[in-house]
């Protein structure tokens with residue numbers, strides 16, 4: 464059986480947890496820096512907290528190699544960031560028409576993009592969570608407006624929606 468050499472699955476955002484000397488979480492200023500220097504696609508995966516790999520129905524299934532112990536190797540690239548490669552190992556059970564294909568493990572490798580793009584943050588600086596990335600993205604997007612203005616606008620929108628709902632109700636009551 465193939466297993467993970469590093470003992471147990473890690474979340475895709477948890478690469479740096481392997482380094483025991485690293486701080487647990489990345490500094491928010493560093494997350495801001497990462498956000499500034501990353502592509503929209505990388506940030507979409509970071510914000511979502513997971514990559515998007517094509518489904519078997521969408522992309523079919525084929526294998527690119529066989530391990531020494533007979534496991535089939537499948538390779539998939541994230542359709543969003545294109546920097547995360549999932550390597551799956553599959554085993555077969557049964558014979559002939561009763562053959563089953565069973566996924567046994569999956570690991571993620573991070574590739575460098577053609578222009579040097581990276582998915583991983585600087586090593587040894589702790590990990591960044593999807594929450595931190597959303598914090599950074601939202602704070603940047605809303606920068607320049609006061610929180611009081613944002614609140615006011617949100618309230619106005621809520622009132623408008625309530626009015627619209629009421630008018631729909633009164634229309635359907637006729």
Ligand SMILES: [Zn+2]
Nearest residue numbers: 508514541544
């Ligand atoms: Zn991705």
